Amino acid sequence: MNWKKTFAIIRREYVERVRTKAFWVATLLIPILFLGYVAIQISISRKTGGERTLVVIDTTDKLYAPLVKELADTEARQKKDGGDSRGPHWTLEQRKVEGGLDATKATLQKQVLDKKINGYLILEPQLLGKEQVEYYSTTVSDFIALNQLQSAINRIWMRQKMTARGLPSDLSAELEKSIDLKAFKVTEKGAAEEKGAGIIAAIVLLILMYSTFFMYGYQVMRGVIEEKSNRIVEIIVASVRPVELMAGKIIGIGLVGLTQYFVWSLVAMNLSLPAFAGLMSSGQMGMPKIPVSMLGYFILFFILGYFLYASVYTMIAAPFNTDQEAQQLAMIPMIMIVGGIAIYPAVMNNPTGGVALFFSIFPFTASLIMFLRTALSEPPGWQVALSIVSLISTTFLLSWLAGRIYRVGILMYGKKPTIPEIIRWVRYSPGKAVQPPVKQAS
């Protein structure tokens, strides 16, 4: 390797990419979109609810009054807690059944459609016997509101059953209290309370890693094909060995990825600015604190995984002249990367199980899954080491293969080579950079 020349390649790949508007738009837009999304989420959850007018048909006549009280209590409690998952302000109105239940329902249906009321609730003994009540509304997807309604009715129903059996009311209040399960993550440094924010951060980083494998792997592929379709590659290999060109390209594009991460983490640091932290801490998930170790593993496994996939993408690109031709084979790394993300729920459920172990060693999923495992639990050192060794050795093997296909493929113009032909390129003896005859110019 001539590092002076390789450096010139790295420099070009890096500078030309970082200079583009597209790079900065993507780099700045993604966090802005993300922050915007979070901000919208928060502001929506703060305001959730609003007014909700509900007609209640209570044929038992025993549930309406407690329900009004229960919902008012819930609202008061939430206001005191200042929590974010606030339900709506309920305005209830009791309606008598006039001319049969179905006729009443029809009248109410019309009122709902006319937006005079938001919905109606049917509480009648027959339904309650089946342990169900009916709620009719134009929207039935506002889970916070529905949850509130359901738990209020449940509490009332339970209390009434208990009173009916003769239990004292203070006992029923006692029974309503539930136990909070606090989770602590045990690490070698001791135990720390885990509120889920760390796990969310890990998943966000996992998705980031997953999408950057795609993004930058694809860029490597495009870069290789571009050089061929531009017909510049022969000018370059007259000065630089193919392996240097390949290495320079992969390293250069990898550095672009790290730059993007760097900018993103600058933005993330600004998240801890008081104003935003305030906004976030009132948010649902709280401020995700990303431990340094998690960040370290993230960078490590990103680099390892990137090199692996970049070699695969180089190998795929080298024989072809257009993106379209390479598209078919580009499915292979895509499926592998998607595979890594597809099994992550299984790994979440059991980060130390057999499935997790296997896929954190299997080179094509190792970077994603081992990163997730290090974030969730503390896998034994030998497993982490084995995963790294597996990644590095596979990368070496693949880049060796990629190099052999590359040096032949980049000088191949004209017809699309077949897979057996590509295999033959790999088998050409070393030291003899071989390429098939150039297609005759007409």
Add this chain to the structure above:
Amino acid sequence: MENAIELTNVSKSFGKFRAVDNVSLAVPKGSMFGLLGPNGAGKTTTIRMIMNITAPDSGDIRILGQPMDRKMQNRIGYLPEERGLYRKMKVIDHLYFLAAIKEVGREAAKARIADWLDKMELRPWLNKKVDELSKGMQQKIQFIATIVHDPDILILDEPFSGLDPINVALMRDYFLEFRSRGKTIVFCTHVLEQAEKLCDEITLMARSKKILEGSIREIRHRFSQDLLRISMDASLEEVRILPGVATAKALDGTFVVGLNPGTDRREFLKRTLEKYRIDAFSQKEPELEEIYIDAVKSAGIEDRTIE
């Protein structure tokens, strides 16, 4: 004279296909050397081996008396037939980049690039993207890139393809100037007319083999022995049946007559004068093209791409 490039019994196969078959050639230092041949003759493969892009299966290649290595690569400027540029790069950055991969630093490259951009009247385009340049301008940029490291040897594969006549003339002047500074140029083409005007020596390749070599004058001489150009009052048919005539064809109101080997020229003229009036006659210098076609044909190749 020392040779700039020397190939000894070089062969190269791709699978069963023999692209270059036992070719030897010597390019004298300071010469303008033509590597000629129809498409698919093995010229590009030969050049790629000289450039160390491809390694030969057998045989020896020496550049300036030494085996080819990475350092030597920096002393050659190569303009491949398949050439292009990064379309989104600025002209100046592109030239710096191509200099850098020849291990020429920015400072060293700066003056030379500025000089050439001035010469080619491309300075206003310095900060434009390659995309915005016309094809002719892009070819000029490629040429600057080929010589930005001030190479001792220049290898040009079909350098004039796609250029308009004005730029062809311009380029030719640059090549001649380059040679006048003692540099060697290998000029690779299938268009004979260009080689004829530029080259001191040529090697003709066809079907992976070398089939002819020498200086242009020498080759002409070798092939002109029995070729006469005659202006006379006869029809082509009458000329054809004259004794001693092997071939005859009409050309610009005259006849180009090839004599049978062993036919005495004086004898032939004397006999012809008895029957016809001869206005003028001269020894015909054969067009290189004719030699080329003859040689390629006798090597067993029909080539329809000759222009």
